[in-house]
Amino acid sequence: MKLLRYGASGSEKPGLLDSEGNIRDLSGIVPDIGGEWLDDDNLHRIRSADIAKLPLVGQGQRIGACVAIPVNFIAVGLNYADHAAESGMPLPSEPILFSKAPNCIVGPCDDVIIPPASSGLDWEIELAFVIGKRAWNVEESDAMQHIAGFCICNDISERTWQLEGTGQWLKGKSAPTFGPLGPWLVTRDELDDIGNLAMELKVDGRTMQSGSTKTMIFGVSFLVSYISRFIELQPGDVITTGTPPGVGMGMKPPVFLKAGNVMELSIWGLGEQRQMVR
Template identity: 60%
Template sequence: MKLVRHGETGRERPGMVAPDGTIRDLTGLVPDIGGAVLSDHGLAMLRAVDPSVLPQVPEGTRLGPCVGGIGKVICIGLNFADHAAESGMQVPPEPIIFMKATSAVCGPNDPVPIPRGSQKTDWEVELAVVIGKRAKYVSEDEAMDHVAGYCVANDVSERAFQQERSGQWTKGKSADGFGPLGPWLVTRDEVADPQALGMWLKVNGDTMQDGSTQTMVYGVRYLVSYLSQFMSLQPGDVISTGTPPGVGSGMKPQRFLKAGDVMELGIEGLGSQRQEVVAD
């Protein structure tokens, strides 16, 4: 099942993707794609709905972030060995955790503003995991029971803010528009193996990233269990699991985004995004 949120910014409505590819409106059936709707019970209720009887959303309607009411966005750094190598850093002995402000979250095709003073805005295609059931001190064997599904994320990053201005990475990750999510939330039953998904990103039509979740150092099952030892994971929380090689800061010479650039990115089975870069 593929779930979406559609409509203008801040007023998105819940929806689902029908078998024919059209988007159908779930307004009145559920309040949003978030909270209790993401539980096994909530998702089972939606699976029982016949999309053909739902109103069709007009083609071209904006898609919002595919999850509503996000409590926190937890990001994992240097989680691909080949990306760590291109960054000149060692694979960490435990996952590197940082947070992205929820105000950065936006729709999959919304413009991405370059922050004022930025010289090093970069791209990162990532697999995002959406929590469906509260997780606290869960084992790896239990971890997947707490996952509602998956979506594409672009962990847009300002490298100078992140790495050259001391302190934590969060300030280089949290500008408005730095967290495109979607187009859909794909429920976990439709993803046979989250560690076997191709992922890619292009800038102005040129392929920059071409990788796979197979090369993640710490997989989804481990990350959900690991994070739950330090904080409770709540329905609607998002875990962005790291990026493969091919980011601009790893190139020689380095390449960063400028106004007018277009990013296109996607993950096998999870859809694709397209963002135009604009000045803030």
Template identity: 60%
Template sequence: MKLLRYGPKGHEKPGLLDPAGQIRDLSDHVADIAGAALLPETLRKLASLDPSTLPPVVGGPRLGACVGAVGKFVCIGLNYSDHAKETGSPIPKEPILFAKWTSAIIGPNDDVEIPVGSEKTDWEVELGVVIGQGGRNIDEAQALDHVAGYCVINDVSERAWQLERGGTWDKGKGCDTFGPIGPWLVTTDEVPDPQALGLWLEVDGHRYQDGNTSTMVFGVRTLVSYCSQFMSLQPGDIISTGTPPGVGLGCKPPVFLRAGQVMRLGIDGLGEQRQTVSMAK
């Protein structure tokens, strides 16, 4: 299934994308694509529905983040060896964890704002892992049983604030609009191998990133298990799994986003995002 949320900001409704590309309303079956709706038993019930019997959504509504009421937005740093190399960093011996604040979350095609005072706002296409069945100290062999599905994430980053202002990376990662998620959550039955997905990102039509999840340092199984050692994972939590090479910071000379530019990014089978860059007021 391809689950989604549509409608005005703050008033999104649950939906799914049918095989013909038509959005269908799920409001009679779940309140939101969030929390308990992502548990295995609920996903099985939704999968049993005949999409043609669900009300079609007319027009072209705005898409919100494909997961609502996100509790934790956990990110993994330097998880592609070639990305670590382009930033001059060693390959991690253990996953690097940091957080994006949930106030950063926006829809897949909403504007991304350059924060006031920023000079080094950058892009990062990433595979997002959405937790279904929660847990702690999850065994790696069972880790994928705890995944509801996958989505596209743009881990927008302010590099000066991330790397030059002291402390943790978080201050350069969680600005408002720095977390586009979607367009849809694709359930695990449609993603047989999360370690075999091409992912890419373009700015104004120039392709900067063109990678594959097969080159992750730590795969999805490992990341779910690892994160669960340090926090309880709960339905609707998101793990953003790192980015391949081609970020603006790694260009020579570095290239950063400017107002008016357009980012396009996508992952095989998970859809595409498109964001216009603007200046925050």
């Protein structure tokens, strides 16, 4: 299933994308896409519904983030071998974890806002997954059962704040609009091989990132197991898993986002995003 949230910011309603590309309203089945409503029982209720009888949603609706604001928004740094090489850094021996502020999450086509005093705004296309069932000290072999689905994340980053001065990745990753998610949350049963998904990000029509999840150092199941050793993951939590090469910081000289730039992102099976920078 392709689950989504539509409507004005802060007032989104739950929806489902049908086989013809129409949005169907799910408000009669679940109140939202997020939290406890992502467990297997509720996903089964949605899956069992007669989709043709669900109300059609009119054209032109804003698509919001595909999941309600989570308790935890966790990111994995340097998790692609080719991106680590681009950054001139050794491959990590274990996952590098940091947090993004949950309230930086926005819709897949919402504007990305340049913060005051920003000088190094950068892009990162990433595969993200959303927890569907509480995960604490989970075995890797059981990890997939704790995932509700997958989506695209643009891990917007302010490199000056992230790396200069005292640094700290949290500072460079959490400003408002720094976490576009969606357009859809694709349930785990729909993706046969999450370890081999083509990824692409363009800026003003120019391809900047063209990679695949096959170059991930730590796979999704391992990440669930590893993170759950330290953090009790809750239904609705979002984990974004790193980016392939082609970020602006890695170019010579570095290239950063400016007002008026348009980013377009796609991951096979997960749809597309489009954001204007302003």
